Amino acid sequence: GAVVSQHPSWVICKSGTSVKIECRSLDFQATTMFWYRQFPKQSLMLMATSNEGSKATYEQGVEKDKFLINHASLTLSTLTVTSAHPEDSSFYICSASVGASYGYTFGSGTRLTVV
């Protein structure tokens, strides 16, 4: 089946630094990739949608200059958390899709802790 690889699985960084999270579709070409974050005991909240070769579309309330998304190829999307602060500590999950009827495959998530 479709596999999405997300790295790193966890990262601890100092406040003010930037962190890059990678999401790769291993055996299919994802026309669309989605980035979510999940706070403890809460639902997955969509942050942005990215299509290969075009700018990401951010959800309301998500700072696009803080959460940089690059979708350079049909198999790779990256999320960079710039100038991270402790309140950015969360669980970030990517998802790749070829289209709604083909399903959505999720990565294993990245636990970001900013100290």
Place this chain on the structure above:
Amino acid sequence: DQQVKQNSPSLSVQEGRISILNCDYTNSMFDYFLWYKKYPAEGPTFLISISSIKDKNEDGRFTVFLNKSAKHLSLHIVPSQPGDSAVYFCAATSPEYGNKLVFGAGTILRVKS
């Protein structure tokens, strides 16, 4: 405003019995619904989906029922197994919504042996 609601934060079921997880939605544009299972610190795993043209979809122990008029869907797991213990998320989408998934808050299922 929550467009997808899972009003039960948790559910406890005895092994072998049926687990019924409920989900309500408010946006009538949604036409495709999915259920995911999630363990802590892991990504969601797809379980089963249903299109709005159907009212039931079955896959092994998992059955999803859709009541469009009530904007309600449910996931039935029978028989429940201890390995089913996890958080279950209901999600909805549609082409008009950009095929973005909107998730409910999740329901923690505990299956007791």
